Amino acid sequence: MAKFVAIIPAGGAGTRLWPLSRRSAPKFLHDLTGSGQTLLQATVDRLSPHADEILIVTGAAHADQVAEQVDIDEANIIAEPSPKNSMPAIGLAAAIAKERYGDAIIGSFAADHVIDDEAAFAHALEEARRLARVRTLVTIGITPTGADTGYGYIEPGEKITRDGLSVVEFTEKPERKLAERYVADGYLWNAGMFISTAEGLTRALEQHAPELAAGLEEIASIWDIQWRRDEAMGRLWPDFPSCVIDRVLAEPLAAAGEVAVVPADMGWSDIGGYPALAERLGGAELATTDPDKVMASASPGAVVFPGDRPVVVHGIEDAVVVDGGDVILVTTRTGSSQLPEVLGGVAEHGREDLL
Amino acid sequence: MAKFVAIIPAGGAGTRLWPLSRRSAPKFLHDLTGSGQTLLQATVDRLSPHADEILIVTGAAHADQVAEQVDIDEANIIAEPSPKNSMPAIGLAAAIAKERYGDAIIGSFAADHVIDDEAAFAHALEEARRLARVRTLVTIGITPTGADTGYGYIEPGEKITRDGLSVVEFTEKPERKLAERYVADGYLWNAGMFISTAEGLTRALEQHAPELAAGLEEIASIWDIQWRRDEAMGRLWPDFPSCVIDRVLAEPLAAAGEVAVVPADMGWSDIGGYPALAERLGGAELATTDPDKVMASASPGAVVFPGDRPVVVHGIEDAVVVDGGDVILVTTRTGSSQLPEVLGGVAEHGREDLL
Numbered sequence: 001m002a003k004f005v006a007i008i009p010a011g012g013a014g015t016r017l018w019p020l021s022r023r024s025a026p027k028f029l030h031d032l033t034g035s036g037q038t039l040l041q042a043t044v045d046r047l048s049p050h051a052d053e054i055l056i057v058t059g060a061a062h063a064d065q066v067a068e069q070v071d072i073d074e075a076n077i078i079a080e081p082s083p084k085n086s087m088p089a090i091g092l093a094a095a096i097a098k099e100r101y102g103d104a105i106i107g108s109f110a111a112d113h114v115i116d117d118e119a120a121f122a123h124a125l126e127e128a129r130r131l132a133r134v135r136t137l138v139t140i141g142i143t144p145t146g147a148d149t150g151y152g153y154i155e156p157g158e159k160i161t162r163d164g165l166s167v168v169e170f171t172e173k174p175e176r177k178l179a180e181r182y183v184a185d186g187y188l189w190n191a192g193m194f195i196s197t198a199e200g201l202t203r204a205l206e207q208h209a210p211e212l213a214a215g216l217e218e219i220a221s222i223w224d225i226q227w228r229r230d231e232a233m234g235r236l237w238p239d240f241p242s243c244v245i246d247r248v249l250a251e252p253l254a255a256a257g258e259v260a261v262v263p264a265d266m267g268w269s270d271i272g273g274y275p276a277l278a279e280r281l282g283g284a285e286l287a288t289t290d291p292d293k294v295m296a297s298a299s300p301g302a303v304v305f306p307g308d309r310p311v312v313v314h315g316i317e318d319a320v321v322v323d324g325g326d327v328i329l330v331t332t333r334t335g336s337s338q339l340p341e342v343l344g345g346v347a348e349h350g351r352e353d354l355l
Numbered sequence: 356m357a358k359f360v361a362i363i364p365a366g367g368a369g370t371r372l373w374p375l376s377r378r379s380a381p382k383f384l385h386d387l388t389g390s391g392q393t394l395l396q397a398t399v400d401r402l403s404p405h406a407d408e409i410l411i412v413t414g415a416a417h418a419d420q421v422a423e424q425v426d427i428d429e430a431n432i433i434a435e436p437s438p439k440n441s442m443p444a445i446g447l448a449a450a451i452a453k454e455r456y457g458d459a460i461i462g463s464f465a466a467d468h469v470i471d472d473e474a475a476f477a478h479a480l481e482e483a484r485r486l487a488r489v490r491t492l493v494t495i496g497i498t499p500t501g502a503d504t505g506y507g508y509i510e511p512g513e514k515i516t517r518d519g520l521s522v523v524e525f526t527e528k529p530e531r532k533l534a535e536r537y538v539a540d541g542y543l544w545n546a547g548m549f550i551s552t553a554e555g556l557t558r559a560l561e562q563h564a565p566e567l568a569a570g571l572e573e574i575a576s577i578w579d580i581q582w583r584r585d586e587a588m589g590r591l592w593p594d595f596p597s598c599v600i601d602r603v604l605a606e607p608l609a610a611a612g613e614v615a616v617v618p619a620d621m622g623w624s625d626i627g628g629y630p631a632l633a634e635r636l637g638g639a640e641l642a643t644t645d646p647d648k649v650m651a652s653a654s655p656g657a658v659v660f661p662g663d664r665p666v667v668v669h670g671i672e673d674a675v676v677v678d679g680g681d682v683i684l685v686t687t688r689t690g691s692s693q694l695p696e697v698l699g700g701v702a703e704h705g706r707e708d709l710l
Contacts, residue, residue, distance in 0.1 A: 019667075295704050297697060298690065310706060311683045312374075314697045315690025316671060321683070328666045328678065330685050335653065335670025342652060342669045349650050351665060 003104040004129060005198070006051035007093040008043055009086055010058040010066060010111035015340050016273035019324025020305060023355050028111035029065050032271060033280050034289035039112045039271070044070045046118055047109060050125055055097065056111070057089040075224070081233060086192070087243040091205055091212060095220030098198035105132050107195040108245075114280060116267025124264035127163045128195040134160070136204050136258040137250060138195040139167065141188025143265035147179035150272055152190040152246065154261050155182075167259040170251050188263055191270065194245060201249070204258075209248050212240055274320045274336040278303040301333065327354045358459040359484060360553070361406035362448040363398055364441055365413040365421060365466035371628035371694050374679025375660060378710050383466035384420050387626060388635050389644035394467045394626070399425045401473055402464060405480055410452065411466070412444040430579070436588060441547070442598040446560055446567060450575030453553035460487050462550040463600075469635060471622025479619035482518045483550040489515070491559050491613040492605060493550040494522065496543025498620040502534035505627055507545040507601065509616055510537075522614040525606050543618055546625065549600060556604070559613075564603050567595055629675045629691040633658040656688065682709045 014020075014027030021027040028040040035042065040056075047054055056077050058066050063079040078093060090108045097104050107125065115121050121140075128138040141154045152173055157166040170190055174182060196204075205213040215236040222228040253259045271277050278287035278301075286302050288294045293306035296313040304311050307323030318333040331342075346354055369375075369382030376382040383395040390397065395411075402409055411432050413421050418434040433448060445463045452459050462480065470476050476495075483493040496509045507528055512521040525545055529537060551559075560568040570591040577583040608614045626632050633642035633656075641657050643649045648661035651668040659666050662678030673688040686697070701709055 295697075295701055295706070297700055298693075306683075309681055309683060310709065311685065312697065312701060314684075314686040314693065316674075316685065316687060319671075319685060321685050323683065326664055328661075328664060328676070328683060329669075330666065330671065330674060330676050331669040332671060338653075338669065342650075342667065345652055346650055346667060351650070354665065 002197070003052040003101045004050060005053045005055060005093075005097040005101060005104045005106045006047040007090055007097070007106055007108040008040070008047070008054065008056045008111045009089045009093075009108060010040055010056050010062065011080075011083055011086075011089065012110075012112060014112065015343055016336060017271070017277065018339055018343055019322055019327050019329055019354065022324075024061070025065065026062065026112075027271070029062065029069065032277055033114065038069055039114065040066065041069055042114065043109060043111050044072065046115060046121065050122065051107075052104075053097070053101065055093045057093050058111075059083060081237050083242070084237070084240050085242045086245045087205075087209070087248045088212065088216070088237075088240045090194070090245055091201075091216045092219060094196075094198050094201045094205075095216045096223050098202055099220045099223065101198070104198045105129050105195065106198050106201065107193065109193050110191075110270070113191065113268060113270045117265075120264055120266035124163070124262045124266070125195070127161065127262045128193075128260075131161065131164045131260045131262065132195050132197055132200070135166075135260040136196060136200045137253050138164075138260045138262065139250070140191065140193040140195070141261040141263050142191050142268045143263055144183045144187070144189055147176065147183045148189070149173055149176055149179050151270075153179070153182045153187040154190050155185075155187050156261055156263070160260055164260050164262050166257060167254045167261045170246055170254055188261060189268075190246070191268055192246070194250065204249055204253060208252055209241075209243070212243075212248075215240060273339070274303050274322075275333045278333070303333065324354075327351075357552070358407040358456045359405060360408045360410060360448075360452040360456060360459045360461045361402040362445055362452070362461055362463040363395070363402070363409065363411045363466045364444045364448075364463060365395055365411050365417065366435075366438055366441075366444065367465075367467060369467065370698055371691060372626070372632065373694055373698060374677055374682050374684055374709065377679075379416070380420065381417065381467075382626070384417065384424065387632055388469065393424055394469065395421065396424055397469065398464060398466050399427065401470060401476065405477065406462075407459075408452070408456065410448045412448050413466075414438060436592050438597070439592070439595050440597045441600045442564070442603045443567065443571070443592075443595045445549070445600050446557075446571045447574060449551075449553050449556045449560075450571045451578050453557055454575045454578065456553070459553045460484050460550065461553050461556065462548065464548050465546075465625070468546065468623060468625045472620070475619055475621035479518070479617045479621065480550070482516065482617045483548075483615075486516065486519045486615045486617065487550050487552055487555070490521075490615040491551060491555045492608050493519075493615045493617065494605070495546065495548040495550070496616040496618050497546045497623045498618055499538045499542070499544050502531065502538045503544070504528060504531055504534050506625075508534070508537045508542040509545050510540075510542050511616055511618070515615055519615050519617050521612060522609045522616045524609055525601055543616060544623075545601070546623055547601070549605065559604055559608060563607055564596075564598070567598075567603075570595060628694070629658050629677075630688045633688070658688065679709075682706075 060079040124140045131138045153171045155168040157168040219232045281287040288304045293310045294304045298315045301318040303320045305322045322329040415434040479495045486493040508526045510523040512523040574587045636642040643659045648665045649659045653670045656673040658675045660677045677684040
């Protein structure tokens with residue numbers, strides 16, 4: 001039977017969770033939910049029972065921290081010299097998997113998502129691996145828990161297997177009204193989980209992004225020869241376009257009827273910001289990892305991450321207070337959605353060091 | 356000419372300015388406005404050019420800090436074993452002044468107020484000292500800058516001198532509507548500044564609170580003999596009632612036509628809380644003593660006191676953020692008026708140490 005190779009793209013700045021998440025130590029390196037594990041560690045542990053190999057693709061600046069956090073062969077940590085978004089990262093890992101393991105099935109899973117129901121995930125993954133033999137690309141689609149406007153949606157089509165459906169279309173993040181219609185019509189959230197054969201993915205990439213595919217195959221072919229790898233990466237990587245797998249592969253393949261989806265209801269969250277993180281922590285009155293250090297009153301919906309000092313919050317609904325150690329953030333759940341712009345202001349203030 | 360003895364009652368917890376103001380180091384010991392001087396130091400400096408002697412009455416726990424902050428004969432620092440509010444404090448200082456300096460004029464001025472226009476204060480004080488020869492009690496009344504509901508008001512009567520008027524009545528803190536009427540009718544704010552002769556004040560106290568007066572006179576008579584003072588204080592002070600000069604003397608004396616007021620427009624503030632402190636610091640967008648450390652956006656009216664770390668505030672109108680070193684407070688201007696209740700909650704949380 002073909003090997004299953006799990007690919008974990010460990011990137012993304014997580015600015016909506018600043019100052020917990022920083023450029024120097026992004027979201028996936030943190031134990032945001034107080035589970036005792038970082039998001040990356042939980043992702044590796046979730047995939048380990050299923051995967052013959054795990055490949056982690058991360059920024060060169062974070063490779064050491066990744067190696068410290070997870071017990072994985074260092075040859076399986078792939079460092080990008082510069083961020084190019086998901087397609088080059090997954091494409092490189094897929095090409096290396098094909099080179100090393102031949103006719104493998106690969107699946108890529110973000111390093112910074114959480115899943116409560118591991119059995120439901122395992123079930124969906126099993127079905128997706130089966131479907132990867134009959135469709136070029138398979139995704140696991142999340143059963144929506146609300147009309148969220150922060151995710152792209154997947155329009156499912158006819159049934160292929162008991163638990164698998166064809167994908168009609170991947171949609172952009174919708175407006176509220178449209179999101180409500182999507183949910184009513186049985187659309188699923190796109191959680192960016194893609195399963196395929198290594199062969200199928202690289203062939204699809206040859207078709208839809210031939211230059212990128214050629215570059216990645218050249219790098220992969222000499223990946224395990226260090227001096228040639230460094231030369232090839234230095235020569236080719238900088239010119240790769242920054243692009244996402246959704247645009248480059250998932251959308252055109254769906255249009256060609258080559259994508260399947262396995263719906264899954266498994267307590268998934270991308271912890272995209274403080275409201276989502278608060279939901280994981282629970283507590284309608286107060287969401288915090290350290291209730292001993294928080295004294296909140298008349299502040300329903302408050303989200304408080306204290307540092308080494310206690311925090312007193314009074315009279316601010318949906319307050320978000322984060323003691324980041326070297327900086328303190330005070331905003332609201334609504335305000336926290338503007339953190340990317342706020343951080344622009346912090347940079348303009350001459351405090352790039354805090355980002 | 357009679358000596359002028361300034362009395363500075365340096366007490367009050369200043370809980371509405373917590374955690375800047377603490378039990379262990381109340382408001383008057385702090386440079387809240389970033390002027391380079393603590394409120395106590397500014398008060399002493401303001402009175403020094405006018406006073407032959409300055410007596411500071413403070414809690415025993417704060418006497419050392421007072422002595423460190425101001426250049427004053429230690430014999431002029433009067434330590435209370437327990438807080439008894441303004442009447443016993445001022446009464447004791449008055450009795451000591453009478454004992455030491457005979458027919459002195461005394462004036463009492465809170466240690467934690469600010470006055471911008473020192474010339475206007477000097478002018479009003481001069482007039483008040485003259486009036487103290489013809490009325491038992493003289494107060495300096497503040498020309499209101501708005502219909503504030505946080506102060507008691509003084510109803511002025513007929514003219515006595517060019518700048519002096521008789522007082523009809525001292526009022527309690529009014530409701531909004533009443534405050535507006537008071538301001539329209541020319542009432543003045545009661546800033547708790549009382550000028551009289553030492554003789555006149557002690558005699559009035561004999562009449563209105565004979566037991567307290569007798570106790571204070573006994574203590575004052577042996578004040579400068581340490582071992583007898585300690586015995587008398589230990590025996591008498593604990594049983595003194597906790598009472599304010601407004602109730603015990605000012606109100607009944609006003610009813611008897613024995614009080615005069617000198618109106619003064621001198622940029623006075625009692626810095627009673629964060630809104631008042633913000634007004635001193637200026638800046639409708641942001642009030643702070645340390646703009647380099649504060650990055651505020653979409654938060655008009657924010658009041659931010661950073662500690663050693665920068666503070667980022669976004670999307671909270673009238674936010675109040677105070678890094679108190681060992682605790683962080685996050686509230687709003689409105690919420691800060693409930694700080695006494697909030698601190699009750701902090702105590703219930705088992706964190707009396709933070710008060």
